[in-house]
Amino acid sequence: MNERFTPPVRLDIDHLQHLYRSGDMTPRALLAKLDDYQTAFHDRNIWIHYLTPEEREPFLQFLDGESPESLPLYGVPFAIKDNIHLKGIPTTVANRHVNILPEDSAFVVKQLLAAGAIPVGKTNLDQFATGLNGTRSDFGPCGNAFDGDWVSGGSSAGSSVAVALGIVSFALGTDTAGSGRVPAALNHIAGLKPTLGRLSVEGVVPACQTLDCVSIFARTMVQANQVLTLADKHNPADPWQKNHQPPSRLIGKIFTFGIPPAGQLALEEYQEAKGLFEAAVGHLEALGGKAVEIDFRPFSEAAELLYDGPWVTERQLAISELVDNPAMINPVVRDVVANGDKLSASDAFRAQYRLATLKQEADRILATVDTIITPTCPGPCTIADMIADPVVLNARLGAFTNFMNLLDYAAVSVPAGFLANNMPWGVTLFGPAWSDTVLSALANGLHQRVTETVGATTDPLPKESLSQTPNTLDVAVCGAHLEGYPLNSQLTERGAVLVRQTRTAPHYRFYALAGGPPYRPGLIRSEGTGFAIEVEVWRVLEDRFGTFVAGIPHPLGIGQLELEDGTWCTGFICEPCGIEGATDISATGGWRQYMAKPSSVPAPPTTPSSPEIDND
The missing domain is CATH 3.90.1300.10 (Amidase signature (AS) domain)
Structure with a gap:
């Protein structure tokens, strides 16, 4: 039948x-x-x-x-x-x-x-x-x-x-x-x-x-x-x-x-x-x-x-x-x-x-x-x-x-x-x-x-997704931890996997920090003068996240980033003091674009503007 x-x-x-x-x-x-x-x-x-x-x-x-x-x-x-x-x-x-x-x-x-x-x-x-x-x-x-x-x-x-x-x-x-x-x-x-x-x-x-x-x-x-x-x-x-x-x-x-x-x-x-x-x-x-x-x-x-x-x-x-x-x-x-x-x-x-x-x-x-x-x-x-x-x-x-x-x-x-x-x-x-x-x-x-239907019924198959795996954390990275970059191994050696590429909400300023190599950027939330910055979201097991965080140097840290779809994700943030001597590269839209410039070495530091800072 x-x-x-x-x-x-x-x-x-x-x-x-x-x-x-x-x-x-x-x-x-x-x-x-x-x-x-x-x-x-x-x-x-x-x-x-x-x-x-x-x-x-x-x-x-x-x-x-x-x-x-x-x-x-x-x-x-x-x-x-x-x-x-x-x-x-x-x-x-x-x-x-x-x-x-x-x-x-x-x-x-x-x-x-x-x-x-x-x-x-x-x-x-x-x-x-x-x-x-x-x-x-x-x-x-x-x-x-x-x-x-x-x-x-x-x-x-x-x-x-x-x-x-x-x-x-x-x-x-x-x-x-x-x-x-x-x-x-x-x-x-x-x-x-x-x-x-x-x-x-x-x-x-x-x-x-x-x-x-x-x-x-x-x-x-x-x-x-x-x-x-x-x-x-x-x-x-x-x-x-x-x-x-x-x-x-x-x-x-x-x-x-x-x-x-x-x-x-x-x-x-x-x-x-x-x-x-x-x-x-x-x-x-x-x-x-x-x-x-x-x-x-x-x-x-x-x-x-x-x-x-x-x-x-x-x-x-x-x-x-x-x-x-x-x-x-x-x-x-x-x-x-x-x-x-x-x-x-x-x-x-x-x-x-x-x-x-x-x-x-x-x-x-x-x-x-x-x-x-x-x-x-x-x-x-x-x-x-x-x-x-x-x-x-x-x-x-x-x-x-x-x-x-x-x-x-x-x-x-x-x-x-x-x-x-x-x-x-x-x-x-x-x-x-x-x-x-x-x-x-x-x-x-x-x-x-x-398939488009459920079982032997005419019911449509719902468009569902498993957004999160138990015992894991998603972490957004924006610089040296991106796939193919020098510090990405700190994620992969802990079994982390790339789950998506996206951007932040348009509420962030992006800076090339002084020092290096490895060269690092910093994200600072700025409600009034912000940009959308490209990030990668990596999924890591909870029991391996602590050792990853322990290796993050000042002035960088881990906080919450707002993504372009309105959700929030654990990710890299920068303390406001970190932009001293840094170069504002927000207009590039991301680290890959910035590093693709003729010189991959960050430009000489400039005096940053004073954006409205909300580093929640």
């Missing part, structure tokens, strides 16, 4: 907040519209439990006591994969013989509820989160948002389809082997698999406890990161959560990205996907990237360990109470976890040794580029074909995802166009642990280039 659907309300988070604040919509009115809308998709088997009006009333009553301005997710509808607890609502893990009635919500769910989000329902999944296709459920196979006869991807099947159809703004899934990325790619939405251990897994029924993480499906990467930020709170009761760390590297206007060679792309049966992958590479190049071919072998070998190694025993352990009752387990899931009986403690150690070697090799390759791009999966298939060949076709879906948590990488999946059969296809960007938001900013730029 490959239909497009028009939801009753556009569910982008910022748009909903605008509707609520203007009084044009209330959470109750929104839910009533969504109730009617979602009935058209019963054939998709999205829901295991759709909340009744009585079950969601407590969440609405909480909002009655709050204003839309007070909560970042006020009235935002979301879905929860049915292996994540919501207080008082049964958790089934897609098995009719499991009926956990949780006394409390999962830790991440509680953070989102506190931010004002409203749970709509518990979504369908591959049973016990074992599968990447969405057909292994006691509640029926989950159909793709575009065509219900095709697989949705899994195991977070219903979560992805609910977002893609515009029933919810975002959804929680889990990701052990690709469950937060494959469904995103197959339903034309954004999927964010955070760093393993970043979000608490307390209240998540484990599949493979050492590798499980909560994932986020959203309309855009910007909105996925809004949710990530709100859910990313420390839980002292969770032994699997890691201490938060800043990213180890940043991605600027110019970057490199790795691509597997054609022979390692595994797209033989999806020839048209090769063209989409090449187009995605072209889009990254247009965004400032340079493609570098890398050896994908260690990543692929690590992926094979997930189901051929001892981690399958961990899946068996997670359902140990049902192992003695095989009739109560989905036959395909039962056969997968049965392989755990064949493995010994010696096998577990051998696999760990092999994984350590592969991670060293993979890390070495990843260190040569800023990110790596791959297909999220080779391509989709029909539900009928998956049921007929459930092991081989499911394994194919995980070719580019199974290794990610084993190697402790962060990954994001975004749409990358449509196959010849009009089914969606996507790509993944991955990088080191804690690079989640850095990757998301780049993926957002790619998303904006490949």
